[in-house]
Amino acid sequence: MRNTKICVIGLGYVGLPLARLFSTKFSTIGFDMNQKRVDALMSGHDATLEVSDELLQDAIKNHNFKCTTRLDDIKDCNFYVVAVPTPVDSDNNPDLTPLVGASTTVGKVISKGDVVVYESTVYPGVTEDECIPVVEAVSGLKMNVDFYGGYSPERINPGDKQHTVEHIKKVTSGSTPEIGQYINEVYGSVITAGTHLAPSIKVAEAAKVIENSQRDINIAFVNELSKIFNKMGIDTLDVLEAAGTKWNFLPFRPGLVGGHCIGVDPYYLAQCAQRHGYNPEIILAGRRMNDGMGEYVASETIKLMLKRGIQVLDSEILILGFTFKENCPDVRNTKVIDIYNALKEYNLNVTVFDPWANPSIVEREYGIIVTNELPIKRFDAAIAAVAHKKFEGLDILALLKDKHVIFDVKGTLERSIVDGRL
Numbered sequence: 001m002r003n004t005k006i007c008v009i010g011l012g013y014v015g016l017p018l019a020r021l022f023s024t025k026f027s028t029i030g031f032d033m034n035q036k037r038v039d040a041l042m043s044g045h046d047a048t049l050e051v052s053d054e055l056l057q058d059a060i061k062n063h064n065f066k067c068t069t070r071l072d073d074i075k076d077c078n079f080y081v082v083a084v085p086t087p088v089d090s091d092n093n094p095d096l097t098p099l100v101g102a103s104t105t106v107g108k109v110i111s112k113g114d115v116v117v118y119e120s121t122v123y124p125g126v127t128e129d130e131c132i133p134v135v136e137a138v139s140g141l142k143m144n145v146d147f148y149g150g151y152s153p154e155r156i157n158p159g160d161k162q163h164t165v166e167h168i169k170k171v172t173s174g175s176t177p178e179i180g181q182y183i184n185e186v187y188g189s190v191i192t193a194g195t196h197l198a199p200s201i202k203v204a205e206a207a208k209v210i211e212n213s214q215r216d217i218n219i220a221f222v223n224e225l226s227k228i229f230n231k232m233g234i235d236t237l238d239v240l241e242a243a244g245t246k247w248n249f250l251p252f253r254p255g256l257v258g259g260h261c262i263g264v265d266p267y268y269l270a271q272c273a274q275r276h277g278y279n280p281e282i283i284l285a286g287r288r289m290n291d292g293m294g295e296y297v298a299s300e301t302i303k304l305m306l307k308r309g310i311q312v313l314d315s316e317i318l319i320l321g322f323t324f325k326e327n328c329p330d331v332r333n334t335k336v337i338d339i340y341n342a343l344k345e346y347n348l349n350v351t352v353f354d355p356w357a358n359p360s361i362v363e364r365e366y367g368i369i370v371t372n373e374l375p376i377k378r379f380d381a382a383i384a385a386v387a388h389k390k391f392e393g394l395d396i397l398a399l400l401k402d403k404h405v406i407f408d409v410k411g412t413l414e415r416s417i418v419d420g421r422l
Contacts, residue, residue: 166190
């Protein structure tokens with residue numbers, strides 16, 4: 001391990017924290033195709049806020065950590081880690097384009113004896129059947145003869161400053177038992193929470209994809225309960241609090257399910273199952289339920305407005321929060337956009353206020369305007385979509401007209417002012 005020189009390919013929410021951590025023990029280079037991203041990182045700032053300026057600047061100054069877009073800079077590395085996104089397309093089919101591109105990059109620089117480890121979330125078989133063949137074709141080398149492979153699924157939780165990469169147990173695997181041990185040792189040297197060496201790459205891939213699928217299904221269940229109890233006039237959170245007094249009750253809450261993991265990974269598992277002749281019912285049912293919650297929130301808000309006698313056409317609606325989760329700037333696959341789009345179908349005037357979201361990124365990705373400044377006009381309805389801590393203490397009533405509606409998606413507002421919630 002003394003001569004291990006690491007290159008992390010993909011410097012987003014997953015790759016950068018890992019590369020920074022590796023740099024505390026190994027010579028490490030971060031590679032990304034986005035020159036602006038690389039320049040910003042080398043200036044000492046991470047726009048995703050996953051790595052603090054202090055830690056990043058310390059890595060650059062004291063650990064010789066470097067980020068680059070140049071292939072020549074990473075040719076001397078011998079331990080390549082691929083941490084690029086694995087999205088779905090408009091039909092919710094897995095899009096492996098970023099992985100193929102990263103594998104091509106690895107193939108251009110990998111040498112005999114080197115190791116390539118994939119961290120991107122995939123279905124079982126992608127590493128060995130889709131990615132490694134690209135590396136072999138480009139490099140002219142053969143896995144387990146000239147170079148070696150591995151898989152260690154990412155477990156990054158964006159915005160979570162407690163469960164950072166080194167504090168989350170890491171699953172590892174290798175293309176041979178010996179390489180598995182080596183990969184496990186490399187990760188184990190920086191992951192303070194420890195590691196788990198899986199018996200094969202496919203097992204490690206499967207473990208990752210079911211983690212988020214399991215969570216997706218559990219949230220879908222409580223989302224369905226929320227719809228049922230709403231029709232019965234029962235507060236869902238009261239029910240969950242009562243049920244939670246049993247020691248083995250799982251404390252899931254209803255809500256929007258977006259982001260780059262939970263809202264995407266089940267589709268990878270579903271397609272894998274279909275390729276093997278099995279049509280997954282529970283997995284896809286959970287996805288359908290969760291994918292429909294944004295439209296449900298909008299519909300319930302409109303119903304409450306009508307019951308209050310509020311003119312819906314041309315009314316002013318405020319959405320608080322746009323990121324896919326609280327206290328982070330990540331807007332990837334946010335389901336708040338579903339609320340927005342559903343409301344616009346009623347010809348409403350919708351204002352989105354989120355102090356975390358980058359307005360230029362939101363406009364580029366979703367084509368809508370988000371403001372970082374608290375609006376000064378008054379609204380007919382407000383939807384508290386994301387529970388940012390920056391919203392705590394916000395006087396929502398001061399933003400609303402005398403006759404108004406408040407819908408609380410996350411169940412964090414004072415009950416006395418809320419008209420509806422999941």
